[in-house]
Amino acid sequence: MVRRITIYLLISILVLSFELNAFAQSKGKKSKDLRSQSKIGLQLTIEEIAETTAEIKYEADSANYAIFISTLESCEKTLPWTGNFALKDTAIYPILKNYPKVGKLVASGLSAKKGKIFFVELASRNDYWIHIFKKQGDSLIYYKSFQFNTIAKKPELQAYQIAFDDVTDTSFVVSWVNGSGEGRILVVAKGEKFDKPENGKEYKASNAFGKGDLIKGTTSVVYDGKDLRPKVKVTGLEPGTKYAVGVFEYNGNGKYRHYNIASESNNPRVKATRIPAPIILNATPLEEGVYQIKWKKSKGAITYILDLARDKEFKQIVEPYKDLDIGDLESYEISDLERNAKYYIRLKAKGEFGESLYSPVFELKTK
Numbered sequence: 001m002v003r004r005i006t007i008y009l010l011i012s013i014l015v016l017s018f019e020l021n022a023f024a025q026s027k028g029k030k031s032k033d034l035r036s037q038s039k040i041g042l043q044l045t046i047e048e049i050a051e052t053t054a055e056i057k058y059e060a061d062s063a064n065y066a067i068f069i070s071t072l073e074s075c076e077k078t079l080p081w082t083g084n085f086a087l088k089d090t091a092i093y094p095i096l097k098n099y100p101k102v103g104k105l106v107a108s109g110l111s112a113k114k115g116k117i118f119f120v121e122l123a124s125r126n127d128y129w130i131h132i133f134k135k136q137g138d139s140l141i142y143y144k145s146f147q148f149n150t151i152a153k154k155p156e157l158q159a160y161q162i163a164f165d166d167v168t169d170t171s172f173v174v175s176w177v178n179g180s181g182e183g184r185i186l187v188v189a190k191g192e193k194f195d196k197p198e199n200g201k202e203y204k205a206s207n208a209f210g211k212g213d214l215i216k217g218t219t220s221v222v223y224d225g226k227d228l229r230p231k232v233k234v235t236g237l238e239p240g241t242k243y244a245v246g247v248f249e250y251n252g253n254g255k256y257r258h259y260n261i262a263s264e265s266n267n268p269r270v271k272a273t274r275i276p277a278p279i280i281l282n283a284t285p286l287e288e289g290v291y292q293i294k295w296k297k298s299k300g301a302i303t304y305i306l307d308l309a310r311d312k313e314f315k316q317i318v319e320p321y322k323d324l325d326i327g328d329l330e331s332y333e334i335s336d337l338e339r340n341a342k343y344y345i346r347l348k349a350k351g352e353f354g355e356s357l358y359s360p361v362f363e364l365k366t367k
Contacts (some may be wrong), residue, residue: 014347027088039065042067044146049115049200051153051258056117063110064135065143069093069105069119075131075144084109103131108140112209123258126154151199152252155181158264159247165258167357169239169276175231176267181260183251186223186232187215192270194219194244196261202254207225209236240300240351244268257351272353275300280345280362286333291364294331298356300347303327311345312361325350341366 001154035312036275042065047055066082068075069091079102087107100191122128127149133140150216157180165173174186188209195216195267206212214219223232237243246268249260279296286292295304307314308321326332337343343364349356 007279020060024284025131030357039090041101041143042134044130044132046146049148049150051151052120052122052123054119054121054128054148054150055114056130056148058110058117059114060110061113063113065108065110065323066108066133066135067102068099068133069106070129070131071126072101073127073129073147074147075103075129075142075145076101079133079140081135081138081140082108087115088115089116090115090120093119093121097181097269102128106130107134119214123151124150125252125348126150139274149200149255151258152182152250153249154258154262155179156247157181157249158262159249159267160264161266162245162269163266164271164288166233166270167271167274169274170237170275171233171235172271173231173233174238174331176247178230179249179260179264182251183226184230184249185221185225185259186230186234187219187246187248188222188234189244190217190238190241192242192244194246194268196246197250198246199258200255202257207234209234216223237272237273239298240272241351242272242353244270253322258313262296274348274354275351275356277356278304278347278349278359280347280359283334283345283362283364285367286341288335289339289366290333290335291366292331293335293364295359297330297349298349298351300350301328301356302353302355304329304331304332304348305348305350305355307346307358310342312344314344314346337340337364339366 042058047057050360082105085105085108087110091106095107099106127147130146132143134143159176159179160173162176166210178184185197185203193216197215203221203224205215205221207222209220211221214220220336222234252258276298278298281294281296283291283293304326306321306324306326308318310316310318345362345364348358
C-alpha cells in the first residue's frame, strides 16, 4: 500500500512539473509574439527631401494613430482625441490645423495601413519633427517622434571657366570663376567621368588626390571652400593619365547642403597629366664618330623625340637630329660626330595624352 502511494505521488509530481513547464513555455512564446508585434507600431521612412518639400512613407499596424508635424523637438504627451482627419496625399504645411505644444495635424485615424505623405510649402534649411500619437479611449497618448530637415536653396549660377596651369606628371593647378553659391567643391576622378555630390552631405576635402572623401568610391573631393579667387594645386596624380574635373556650387552646410550639379561653360573639363621626362643616363662610344645614348624610359611614352645641337640653347641644331622621332626605344645610335667636339642632347617623351617636358640636357664630349 505504501509503495503504491509513493509511486502515485511521484507520477503526480512529474505530471505537474511537465504541465508547469509547458505553461511557462507557452507564456514565453506569447510574450515574444507581443514584443514582435509591438515593434510594428507606426514606422516612417524619409523618401526624399528638397528645399521646401519632403516625401515620407509610412506603415502602421492599425488606424488608431494621429500624425503631427512640428518645428519643435518636444511636445505634450497627452491630448484629447482630435476626431478622424483624413490623410491627404499632399499636406500643405501653412494651412494645417495647429495644436499648441504639439504641432500641426497631418492625419488622425489612418484609412490605409501603408502610404505616402507629400509635404509642401515647408521652410528651406529647417528642422522638422513628426510626432506620432496613439488613440486610447478618448485620448491621444504620445508614441514616438521622427526628425527630418529640408535643405538650403540651390545656387542659381554654377561655377564656370575651369582652367589649368603648371601641369606636371603628378599634379596640376585648377582655377575657375565662382558662381552664386555660398561655397563650392572641386572634384577629380580618373578617366573622363565623375560622380556628382549628394544633397545633404558635406565632404572632407584634401588637395592630395584620393586622400579626401570619395563620392561613390571613385570621385575625390579635393577642395571645399569659399575663396573669392580659388586656385587649387591637385597632387598625387598618375603620369600620362586623364582626369575629369568639375566644380559644384552649394548653399548650406552639413545636412542642409544643396549642390548645383548642372554643367556650365568649361565646367566640367578633362585634363591629362604630363608624361614624366626621360633621363639620359650615358653615351657610350661604339666606333669613331658613333655613340650610343641610353636613357631611363618614361611611363606612358609611345615614342621619343631627339634633339642634338652644338650649343646648350639648341640654336645650332645638327641635322638630321632635329625633332627626330626615334620610336619607343631606350637607346639610340648617333653617328657622323666630329672628334674632340662638344655636343648637347635632349629628349622628350610622347604618349597618348600628350608629351613630357625635355630631359635635362646631356653634354657629350667626343674623343
